[in-house]
Amino acid sequence: MSMMIAAGLAAILATSAGAAPTFERLPSHFDGKTPVVVETKAFKLVINPDATAKSLVVKANGEEMLEPREGIPVFATTQIRPFNNEIRLVQQAKRTTYPANRVRREGDLIRVGFETAPYEVEVRVEETAAGYVTFRPERLISNTEQEHQYWHWNLDVPPMDSFRVLQLPVKDRENFGDWLNVMWDGRGCVGVMGGTPYMDVDNERRWGFHRLTVEAMKNYGITNGVAVLAAAATPAGFLEQVDAAEAACGMPRGVKSRRDSRLNASLFWTAEISPGTADELLSYAKAGGFRMMLVYYTSLVNGGRKGYRTLPDYTWAKGWTRKSFTETVRKFNAAGISVGMHTLQTFIGFDSSYVTPEADHRLALLKHYTLSRALPASENVCDVYVEQNPIAAPMHPKCRILRFGTELMTYEGYTTERPYRFTGVRRRHLGTYAKDHPVGEIGGVLGVSECAAISTYVDQDTSLQDEIGDKIASIYDCGLEFLYFDGSEDANPPCTVNISLSQIRCVDRCIARTGRPPLFTEGCAKSHFGWHLQSGANAFDVFSPEYFKPKIIEYPYAAAKRLAKDFTRVDFGWWRFGAPNLKGPPQKGEGLWGAGRTVGVQADIWEYGTSKAAAFDCPSTMQMSLRALRSHKRTADILATVRRWEDVRARKWLTPAQKELLKDPKREFHLVDDGKGGYELLEWTQLDVAGGKWTDVRAFMYERGGKRVVEYWHIQDKARLVFASPLDGTPGLDAGDMKVFETTLPADAVKAAFASATIQNAGDAK
Numbered sequence: 055m056s057m058m059i060a061a062g063l064a065a066i067l068a069t070s071a072g073a074a075p076t077f078e079r080l081p082s083h084f085d086g087k088t089p090v091v092v093e094t095k096a097f098k099l100v101i102n103p104d105a106t107a108k109s110l111v112v113k114a115n116g117e118e119m120l121e122p123r124e125g126i127p128v129f130a131t132t133q134i135r136p137f138n139n140e141i142r143l144v145q146q147a148k149r150t151t152y153p154a155n156r157v158r159r160e161g162d163l164i165r166v167g168f169e170t171a172p173y174e175v176e177v178r179v180e181e182t183a184a185g186y187v188t189f190r191p192e193r194l195i196s197n198t199e200q201e202h203q204y205w206h207w208n209l210d211v212p213p214m215d216s217f218r219v220l221q222l223p224v225k226d227r228e229n230f231g232d233w234l235n236v237m238w239d240g241r242g243c244v245g246v247m248g249g250t251p252y253m254d255v256d257n258e259r260r261w262g263f264h265r266l267t268v269e270a271m272k273n274y275g276i277t278n279g280v281a282v283l284a285a286a287a288t289p290a291g292f293l294e295q296v297d298a299a300e301a302a303c304g305m306p307r308g309v310k311s312r313r314d315s316r317l318n319a320s321l322f323w324t325a326e327i328s329p330g331t332a333d334e335l336l337s338y339a340k341a342g343g344f345r346m347m348l349v350y351y352t353s354l355v356n357g358g359r360k361g362y363r364t365l366p367d368y369t370w371a372k373g374w375t376r377k378s379f380t381e382t383v384r385k386f387n388a389a390g391i392s393v394g395m396h397t398l399q400t401f402i403g404f405d406s407s408y409v410t411p412e413a414d415h416r417l418a419l420l421k422h423y424t425l426s427r428a429l430p431a432s433e434n435v436c437d438v439y440v441e442q443n444p445i446a447a448p449m450h451p452k453c454r455i456l457r458f459g460t461e462l463m464t465y466e467g468y469t470t471e472r473p474y475r476f477t478g479v480r481r482r483h484l485g486t487y488a489k490d491h492p493v494g495e496i497g498g499v500l501g502v503s504e505c506a507a508i509s510t511y512v513d514q515d516t517s518l519q520d521e522i523g524d525k526i527a528s529i530y531d532c533g534l535e536f537l538y539f540d541g542s543e544d545a546n547p548p549c550t551v552n553i554s555l556s557q558i559r560c561v562d563r564c565i566a567r568t569g570r571p572p573l574f575t576e577g578c579a580k581s582h583f584g585w586h587l588q589s590g591a592n593a594f595d596v597f598s599p600e601y602f603k604p605k606i607i608e609y610p611y612a613a614a615k616r617l618a619k620d621f622t623r624v625d626f627g628w629w630r631f632g633a634p635n636l637k638g639p640p641q642k643g644e645g646l647w648g649a650g651r652t653v654g655v656q657a658d659i660w661e662y663g664t665s666k667a668a669a670f671d672c673p674s675t676m677q678m679s680l681r682a683l684r685s686h687k688r689t690a691d692i693l694a695t696v697r698r699w700e701d702v703r704a705r706k707w708l709t710p711a712q713k714e715l716l717k718d719p720k721r722e723f724h725l726v727d728d729g730k731g732g733y734e735l736l737e738w739t740q741l742d743v744a745g746g747k748w749t750d751v752r753a754f755m756y757e758r759g760g761k762r763v764v765e766y767w768h769i770q771d772k773a774r775l776v777f778a779s780p781l782d783g784t785p786g787l788d789a790g791d792m793k794v795f796e797t798t799l800p801a802d803a804v805k806a807a808f809a810s811a812t813i814q815n816a817g818d819a820k
Contacts, residue, residue: 083165084156090164096185096295097285101128105154105166107222110244114287117242121223121263129154129166130218131175132269137213139206141170149215163192172196173212175276177219184298185291186284188249189219191270191277216254220268220281222246223260231620232257234585235266236292238619242285243292248582249280249303251554255582274551293621300586306561308586311574312621316345316392317589318703320664320673320696323396323628325350326680329373332382338683339391341690343697345704347386348538348675351397354379354529362509363405365398368525376532383533392573394534398541399522400556401509408518409510410485412460416518418511418546419457419498421446426473429458429491431481438476444468447476447499452507455483458497462486503544511544514552514559523563530564530572537561538593539577554583561587576625591617593625593675599652599659600748602629606663607719614670626667627675631655633686634770636750653769654686657695657792658722658740658754664699665723668708669716687770691792698725698733707733724756724765734758738765742809743775751775751789753808755801762804767792774814781807789813 089108090101097119100108105127110119132151136142152171157164164177176193196211224246228239235255236245246266248255252274258265270279280303284295297309311317322344324335339347356371357364370376383393408414423440438456447468448454456463456476466478481488491497503509512518530537539560545552557577565571574589591613597605610626617624634654660676667674676696683689702708702725708716712735716723724738738756741764743749750773753766766775772790781804782797797804 084158084167086156088158090157090159092164092179092181092187092283094181094185094187095183096291099187099283101157101164103157105129105157110222110224110285112242112285112287114291115241117287119224119237119242119244119285121225124223124260126221126223126265127153127155128157128221129168129175129177130221131168131171131173131212131214132216132218133171133213134215136170137207137209138172145170151218164189171212173214175217182298182302184295184302185286186282186295186299188299188303189268189281189283191217191219191279194276214272214276216269216271217276217279218267218269219253219279220246220266220283222266222283223263224266225263229619230257230264231617231622233580233582233617233620233622234296235268235582236620237264237266238289238292240288242287243289244285245283245292245296247282247284247296247299249282249299249305250278251558251583252551253279253281253582254548254550256550271548271551289621305583306558306571306587308589311587311589312623314573315704315706317574317623318668318671318673319345320667320700320703321346321348321394321625321627321675322391323348323350323675323677324680325353325677327353327382328371329378329382331680332385334680335678336386336389336391338678338689338693339386340389341697342676342693343700343704345391345700346536346673347391347393348396348536349393351395351529354395357403357405361403362398362401362503362506363403365401365403365406365509366408366522366525367403367406368529376528379529380532387533392535394536394538394572395526395529396538396540397526398509399519399526399539399560400511400544401503401541402511402518403509404484409462411487413457413462413484413486413500414518415460416513416516417457418501418513420448420501422496422498423456425458425491425493425495425497428493429495431488431490433481433488436479436481438463438465438479440474440476443470443474444476444499445470448502450507453502455500455502455510456497457500458491458495459489460486461489461491462500501544501546503541505541505544511541512556514546514555519556519559520563523560524567526560527563527567531568534572535570536572536590537564537575539575539588542577542579545579549579550581553577553579553581554587557584557587585620585622589622590673591622591624593627596628596630596677598650599632599655602659603662606666610672610674611666611719614667614672618670623670623672624667625675626663626672628677629655629660629663629674630677631679631682631686631692633682636770653748653752655682655692656752656769657688657692657767658724658752660692661695661699661724662722664696665716665725666719668699668703669713671703671713673703688767688791691767695725698727702733708735722754724754726758741805744811744813745809749813751813755804757801761796761798762801764795764797764804764808765792766795772815775808776812776814777807778810778812779807786811 086103092099099110102108106125130153135147136145152168154166155169156167166175174195178190178192180188224237224244254269268281270276282299286292322339356369402408426441427439454465462483464480464483465476468476539557545556575587576590594609614624638651726734728734736756738754741753743751755764768789776786
């Protein structure tokens with residue numbers, strides 16, 4: 055090998071390993087000596103002249119928030135491949151990130167240059183009186199002071215795919231909230247956040263710190279990007295900065311929403327509201343002390359019994375008019391109950407006017423294909439020839455749907471060698487019209503919802519989401535105060551943008567129509583910007599009573615601990631109100647509530663769940679069935695239990711010490727009226743009755759006033775509980791509604807008596 059070749063190879067290897075190429079020349083206006091300082095009344099950020107993060111100090115206590123030893127650059131730029139000719143001759147054709155290597159401040163502008171990439175970015179910095187800072191890319195500069203330019207290439211310069219607006223190595227602390235992108239404890243808080251829905255906000259766990267990033271993407275406009283940096287000594291101070299940033303940037307007021315006293319109120323969920331049932335539902339809601347009513351959209355609009363299949367036509371169901379629903383909402387409001395709607399803002403049902411007889415052009419496509427042969431209108435099974443390899447097309451039987459023009463088709467399979475084609479294609483799917491499709495027409499695979507596969511979803515790059523938002527706003531205008539956005543997971547990539555967009559576009563339409571932002575929203579999926587509107591985070595699915603308590607700990611309890619790090623509450627629901635079913639096979643597995651044998655909802659089961667939720671200042675959503683409410687013999691007892699805990703939430707009665715007690719997953723607690731308008735919080739334990747816990751009679755014991763107190767009831771009917779020998783002179787107890795038995799006997803004697811008892815005359819329960 056010649057010395058010249060060896061030297062050239064060495065230079066190439068050095069460059070690919072990250073060393074700056076020898077042909078780069080630093081512009082003279084970067085002196086390489088002066089750091090950039092960004093400072094507010096709350097903190098001081100120092101950036102080294104080489105663009106690496108040096109320090110971020112919280113002024114109130116001098117706390118250093120950064121870990122600078124890895125030399126993380128504050129800014130970076132990414133290209134889908136090296137574009138400059140002399141650079142791409144050296145580097146691989148792959149997505150390449152060029153870290154910033156020089157910065158200089160000129161007034162409110164920070165000028166940023168990069169390793170190798172021959173361009174610069176001007177970032178406007180606003181150091182606000184509220185204490186936070188915004189970073190906005192303002193100008194992209196193709197640097198004419200450097201030798202190697204794009205003058206002979208016909209492309210927009212600089213050819214930047216994304217720009218990292220802010221990147222900080224924040225030291226690990228007790229809490230990290232990955233939704234809001236905030237690291238904090240009692241001595242310092244730092245959040246690196248996006249100021250619009252279009253930002254790619256992320257974090258990476260490193261040794262002793264997290265790298266927090268905010269990136270602006272070309273497809274949404276590099277200079278439309280906004281990063282927000284907030285830092286304070288306390289969580290309260292940090293949230294004050296976030297609140298101010300929300301107001302200034304026109305974001306939803308997530309901090310303000312979280313401060314509302316109603317946010318910890320549980321929700322009475324119904325899919326059965328109508329002019330004929332509203333009064334009955336209101337009576338149950340009042341009995342349970344509910345301050346929130348969540349109405350499923352299917353009870354308001356036509357086709358409700360078909361569920362998702364008719365979304366989002368939203369025409370009033372029989373019996374409802376705008377006036378009658380508005381009057382119903384007012385009736386609930388007069389009783390102190392706020393009303394919201396549960397809907398699916400991204401779903402387009404297969405029976406809706408958006409799908410049949412002509413599929414809307416704005417339905418989401420997973421992948422696009424170009425016809426390589428004409429496809430004439432026909433009723434016959436055929437092959438559809440395309441230019442692109444369909445190797446990644448869905449093969450789930452319910453998801454094999456194509457859309458070309460306004461026609462839908464199904465396919466049986468596809469080839470992965472030329473000529474590429476979809477095989478076994480059947481036309482006129484879902485009643486759409488067969489049409490001629492010429493060579494070169496572009497269509498694709500329809501995005502079918504993973505939930506039941508009876509709907510497709512919206513392309514957020516189109517006007518369809520706004521159109522649906524207008525329909526939701528029309529119902530919201532009847533006096534609704536909050537929204538649950540189900541189906542949020544069905545959004546186009548990038549999900550970090552489109553999940554939030556699918557929600558905020560609906561919220562914006564509601565505000566535009568009524569002038570009233572929702573008190574809060576919830577949703578089954580979230581992305582970074584959604585923190586500002588999803589003050590209620592998400593609810594979980596329904597588990598049968600037999601698995602309810604462990605599943606509370608496995609899912610919502612674990613989520614509550616995690617979301618508390620994001621200053622956000624979790625909805626511990628959904629819980630289904632169901633009566634006992636003592637016939638049929640046992641419940642299978644740990645999934646959703648099925649048709650098997652079950653004890654149904656019982657007071658202790660929901661008390662366990664609602665008490666654990668209250669420990670985190672969280673509510674739950676309880677799905678109420680009128681049939682079950684009417685038939686369950688213990689409805690009054692269960693609603694009385696819920697009412698006590700909702701009163702505790704409304705009064706904010708629990709002390710910090712009590713909340714810590716309630717957080718113990720192995721301990722169960724019971725609220726007892728103290729006779730003075732307040733409560734006592736007592737630990738209780740379930741007793742084995744007649745040889746087991748899962749019997750027709752349930753009993754729980756606690757200590758009060760020097761006595762052992764047992765609360766007991768029959769799960770559905772009534773029976774006689776007979777002791778093997780009299781318990782404190784009592785031969786037996788009649789079990790029906792919840793009752794109390796008190797004794798001075800030791801706890802072990804009480805446990806033994808109930809365990810050895812027999813249940814007689816169970817009546818209809820057997």
